[in-house]
Amino acid sequence: RREAVYESNTNEFPLLWSAPVVDYLSTLHDQDRVEIRWHTTWQEQAPEFGKIVGLPEFGVADAPEARANQGLLAKQQTLKAKPVWWKYNTAERVLTDERRPLIWIDDDLFTNVPKTYRNGLGQLGKILLLCPDGQTGLLSKHLRQIEEVLLLWEEARGAVSSS
Secondary structure (H helix, E strand, C coil), X not given: CEEEEEEECCEEEEEEECHHHHHHHHHHHHCCCCCCEECCXXXXXXXXXXXXXXXXXXXXXXXXXXXXXXXXXXXXXHHHCCCCCHHHHHHXXXXXXXXXXXXXXXXXXXXXXXXXXXXXXXXXXXXXXXCCCCCCCCCHHHHHHHHHHHHHHHHHHHHHHCC
């Protein structure tokens, strides 16, 4: 376990991370097995956090919903019967517009996206949803789950391309 403090203007945020988790994510990125994107309320500050913990530079997912008027967003999503959480739309776009598999890791995922909608995302494309405890973060069991699903997706892609 490693620790640091991220300072932003007048705020300080304590950071805790695990070197094996950072190493695993960095390896996935370096081997081009995945494209990692930050999708966080930290937005443009996320790369600074990444530098502190030793992650490679990842892109920050555009989050127009995070910048939108939250009242308007809530009204629009109520009409569409979608979760109000601003991150949901981006996940949906990855699966539908980009037609890419998605591994969504967020400690608030199960709180903010009801099970019905989590299941519905699975009908839109290949997805792995991980909701680690906010106090412990990603654990070795989560890394095993990521590796297992990546291997399955890679095997399926190989089978399709060799047909």
